[in-house]
Amino acid sequence: MGKGENIVLIGFMGSGKSSVGQALSRRLQLPVLDSDDLITERAGMSISDIFQEKGESYFRLLERDIVKELSEREEPFILSSGGGLPLREENLAYLRRIGMIVYLSVGVDVLERRLAGDSKRPLLHQQGTVRESIIRILTEREPRYRNAADVVVLNEGKTFQELVDEILLLREAFRRGDR
Numbered sequence: 001m002g003k004g005e006n007i008v009l010i011g012f013m014g015s016g017k018s019s020v021g022q023a024l025s026r027r028l029q030l031p032v033l034d035s036d037d038l039i040t041e042r043a044g045m046s047i048s049d050i051f052q053e054k055g056e057s058y059f060r061l062l063e064r065d066i067v068k069e070l071s072e073r074e075e076p077f078i079l080s081s082g083g084g085l086p087l088r089e090e091n092l093a094y095l096r097r098i099g100m101i102v103y104l105s106v107g108v109d110v111l112e113r114r115l116a117g118d119s120k121r122p123l124l125h126q127q128g129t130v131r132e133s134i135i136r137i138l139t140e141r142e143p144r145y146r147n148a149a150d151v152v153v154l155n156e157g158k159t160f161q162e163l164v165d166e167i168l169l170l171r172e173a174f175r176r177g178d179r
């Protein structure tokens with residue numbers, strides 16, 4: 001089946017990309033790769049330290065290099081991508097080459113509950129409260145995530161099993177060209 005199996009998860013911080021990626025990985029018996037983990041490994045630093053010591057633009061360069069490399073990978077995989085990754089045209093072109101792009105959509109209240117105690121995501125702590133940051137950034141990004149996605153899945157009030165079933169059904173339709 002090769003690359004047609006690949007699933008790319010995009011969405012806001014806290015939308016569940018990592019945990020849904022792991023659930024898909026277990027079901028499909030495919031490896032799950034996480035762009036933030038790959039960046040952290042390569043840089044030998046946490047995401048917060050990269051932002052603080054080298055700046056966001058340096059982080060974005062690492063992110064671009066990683067997604068480019070992943071787009072050349074032959075073996076199938078699931079990709080959990082950092083929240084800002086699909087917002088750059090160049091990165092989006094690489095994601096499209098990788099596989100079906102699934103936007104995990106989550107509303108502000110649920111995001112706030114999930115991100116309340118976060119200390120690992122610098123963008124949530126630059127100005128105002130975490131809720132204010134979520135609203136400000138999500139308002140700007142939501143239409144862009146939707147445009148980037150091949151399919152949109154609401155990730156609120158569903159079990160992992162339900163989500164995985166839904167994504168796999170959508171993948172069937174996507175492969176048939178129904179969408």
Ligand code: S3P
Nearest residue numbers: 012013014036082083084121122
């Ligand atoms: C970011 C999301 C983070 C991480 C970095 C920037 C963003 O990843 O890449 O803090 O711009 O939304 P998660 O979406 O996995 O939290």
